[in-house]
Amino acid sequence: MNDFRTWSEHHNTDPAMLDVMITCLLAWRNGQALPPYFGRDRLATAYDAQRQIGWGCFLEGSIAKSWLPVQAAYLLSQGSKKTAEKWASGLIRQLWKVAFKMWQHRNTWQHDESNPENRRQHLELDQQMESAFGQGTASVLKEHQHLFLMTLADRKQLPLSEKAAWLEFVQLAQRRYRAHIGRQHETRRRFRAWARSGLPNQSPTTSSDSITKRKRSNSRSILSRTLRRQEDLHPPLGSASVPPIPAQSSATHRKRKRPPD
Numbered sequence: 001m002n003d004f005r006t007w008s009e010h011h012n013t014d015p016a017m018l019d020v021m022i023t024c025l026l027a028w029r030n031g032q033a034l035p036p037y038f039g040r041d042r043l044a045t046a047y048d049a050q051r052q053i054g055w056g057c058f059l060e061g062s063i064a065k066s067w068l069p070v071q072a073a074y075l076l077s078q079g080s081k082k083t084a085e086k087w088a089s090g091l092i093r094q095l096w097k098v099a100f101k102m103w104q105h106r107n108t109w110q111h112d113e114s115n116p117e118n119r120r121q122h123l124e125l126d127q128q129m130e131s132a133f134g135q136g137t138a139s140v141l142k143e144h145q146h147l148f149l150m151t152l153a154d155r156k157q158l159p160l161s162e163k164a165a166w167l168e169f170v171q172l173a174q175r176r177y178r179a180h181i182g183r184q185h186e187t188r189r190r191f192r193a194w195a196r197s198g199l200p201n202q203s204p205t206t207s208s209d210s211i212t213k214r215k216r217s218n219s220r221s222i223l224s225r226t227l228r229r230q231e232d233l234h235p236p237l238g239s240a241s242v243p244p245i246p247a248q249s250s251a252t253h254r255k256r257k258r259p260p261d
Contacts, residue, residue, distance in 0.1 A: 014074035028055040061092040125163040144173035
């Protein structure tokens with residue numbers, strides 16, 4: 001604000017109006033309530049008009065027209081030949097310079113390494129990068145392993161924005177790897193379920209009992225077939241069958257003579 005005050009005094013700005021402007025700008029920058037202004041003169045009218053527009057807009061060059069009559073009356077009282085319109089155009093350019101310097105100061109402080117907030121963010125990101133490097137390439141797919149080509153020490157020397165961007169890419173790659181592993185497990189589970197779908201759904205006890213029963217049944221069948229085969233080869237005594245009587249042919253029947261009468 002020192003440059004703004006210097007310019008305003010050099011260009012014959014009304015001292016009372018200048019005090020109101022600087023006081024309101026400082027209160028707006030610090031987030032404080034605007035001080036009240038009591039009066040019925042032109043300065044009070046200009047103050048109320050600018051408060052409705054906003055002091056942030058005032059810093060960007062949107063000034064109330066009510067300031068011009070106040071400045072014109074002051075220039076007339078000083079016998080100056082300058083006009084209030086020319087003074088207002090110079091005031092707007094000076095306000096732009098003030099706004100740019102304020103932005104430059106905030107931007108420099110925001111990215112300065114000495115900023116405590118920046119140091120805290122650096123420490124948090126460094127810890128997250130150490131955890132990511134601890135998991136290493138085993139936590140990502142093959143096409144994402146290039147993220148770990150740079151060493152951890154070199155990664156820690158990067159700015160905050162690049163650290164945050166690298167961690168975001170690594171976390172995305174790790175999520176894709178976990179999703180890939182999950183799909184593989186689901187595929188194996190479905191294949192095992194399909195392979196078991198043709199088998200009877202029995203408990204282990206029932207299944208073992210069925211196997212035992214089948215073994216016993218097979219053993220009895222084998223024993224029965226063995227006994228029948230032995231009976232065919234060695235029939236028991238007294239059970240020999242009578243051999244069949246051979247049938248006489250028709251030629252033998254014709255040779256038989258008829259007995260005499």
